Amino acid sequence: MEAAVLTDRFPRTQVLPAQDMPTYQVAGEDLLETVRFLRDAQGFDLLADLCGIDWKDRTPRFGVVIHLLSTTHKEYVRLHVGAVHDAVPSVSSLHPGANWHEREAFDMFGIRFDGHPDPRRILMWDAYPYHPLRKDFPLAGIEVPFPAADVAEVTGQSVKPAPMMGGPFVSPGGKMSEGEPSALDQSWNEEKPKA
Amino acid sequence: MGGCPNLRQTTMVKSDFGYNSKVEGEVIVTRADAVVNWVRSHSVWPMPMGLACCAIELMGAGGSRFDISRFGMEVMRFSPRQADCMIVAGTVTYKMAEVVRRIYDQMAEPKWVVAMGACASTGGMYRSYATLQGVDNIVPVDIYISGCPPRPEALLDGMMLLQEKIRQEGGSLKRTFRGRTVETKIVR
Numbered sequence: 555m556e557a558a559v560l561t562d563r564f565p566r567t568q569v570l571p572a573q574d575m576p577t578y579q580v581a582g583e584d585l586l587e588t589v590r591f592l593r594d595a596q597g598f599d600l601l602a603d604l605c606g607i608d609w610k611d612r613t614p615r616f617g618v619v620i621h622l623l624s625t626t627h628k629e630y631v632r633l634h635v636g637a638v639h640d641a642v643p644s645v646s647s648l649h650p651g652a653n654w655h656e657r658e659a660f661d662m663f664g665i666r667f668d669g670h671p672d673p674r675r676i677l678m679w680d681a682y683p684y685h686p687l688r689k690d691f692p693l694a695g696i697e698v699p700f701p702a703a704d705v706a707e708v709t710g711q712s713v714k715p716a717p718m719m720g721g722p723f724v725s726p727g728g729k730m731s732e733g734e735p736s737a738l739d740q741s742w743n744e745e746k747p748k749a
Numbered sequence: 750m751g752g753c754p755n756l757r758q759t760t761m762v763k764s765d766f767g768y769n770s771k772v773e774g775e776v777i778v779t780r781a782d783a784v785v786n787w788v789r790s791h792s793v794w795p796m797p798m799g800l801a802c803c804a805i806e807l808m809g810a811g812g813s814r815f816d817i818s819r820f821g822m823e824v825m826r827f828s829p830r831q832a833d834c835m836i837v838a839g840t841v842t843y844k845m846a847e848v849v850r851r852i853y854d855q856m857a858e859p860k861w862v863v864a865m866g867a868c869a870s871t872g873g874m875y876r877s878y879a880t881l882q883g884v885d886n887i888v889p890v891d892i893y894i895s896g897c898p899p900r901p902e903a904l905l906d907g908m909m910l911l912q913e914k915i916r917q918e919g920g921s922l923k924r925t926f927r928g929r930t931v932e933t934k935i936v937r
Binding site for chain 1: 843844846847850851872875876877878879880882886887
């Protein structure tokens with residue numbers, strides 16, 4: 555598919571530089587029509603992936619990336635949609651397989667998918683107050699109440715930040731060390747909060 | 750019953766007090782606890798709480814090559830009402846922790862818990878917001894098995910340790926949790 559096919563039909567669409575497959579920046583208003591056009595007229599009939607991105611410093615902060623595959627032409631296309639006001643249209647009406655992907659993107663990033671038939675969390679429990687894959691969320695987690703109040707009462711437990719100091723994932727460093735670099739950063743942990 | 754090592758231990762010096770076939774015929778004197786524990790230790794019905802890759806090794810231990818039925822434990826029950834030993838095999842997330850505790854509470858006394866592998870014992874390599882750092886935070890654990898995942902031999906070794914522990918138990922149903930004796934409270 556030539557890039558002009560898409561950019562002529564949807565003037566707000568821009569070509570993004572990418573090394574592996576044609577990539578487009580799509581406006582949220584055009585997303586449903588773009589995906590429908592790609593599915594019905596261009597043969598991109600399989601939604602391979604849908605995921606969220608936290609760009610941290612950009613506006614809009616969050617984005618959604620959709621990979622579409624044409625099973626007839628054997629080619630991929632990638633669409634990026636900025637989540638204006640943290641919301642993008644849901645494509646699960648066009649590709650039912652997007653349903654759980656969108657729930658996961660909502661769970662992990664807090665991106666709302668307008669028109670989603672079942673906008674619940676999918677990995678964390680329903681009452682969980684945070685979105686853990688956001689850049690400002692610490693890997694160790696933040697203390698919150700246990701998912702079930704009666705179990706919390708019996709066990710006296712809460713959801714605690716995981717210990718991040720020491721352990722098998724902190725390598726000593728040096729020439730031969732291939733350890734997890736983020737584990738070497740001990741500037742903040744469960745004893746010293748992140749600045 | 751004469752072949753059970755535990756019963757042999759409980760008889761005292763043979764010549765004076767213990768089993769003397771000339772005097773007692775087919776009678777054996779022992780403690781009731783020892784008989785009960787002997788029976789319990791050889792009919793442990795595991796509840797396979799398979800949550801991750803450890804469950805694959807658990808299945809391996811149940812297969813013919815490793816054959817957990819040699820220890821009377823082949824009756825894996827997926828109903829907590831029919832099981833008395835929960836083998837927590839895998840990563841316990843906070844979302845699943847609630848279920849693990851509820852299933853534990855539904856199991857009939859006496860009951861035991863085996864934490865199989867690094868994740869169930871300590872959270873393992875999952876130092877993250879989503880993972881319970883050791884199942885002993887929510888249920889009293891009797892045996893911890895190291896490994897990631899432990900091989901079936903390690904599981905069998907742990908289960909033999911559990912048998913040893915069962916044989917040494919008193920008749921009480923009281924359990925200890927984090928060092929203090931607790932009443933069993935049922936969560937429904």
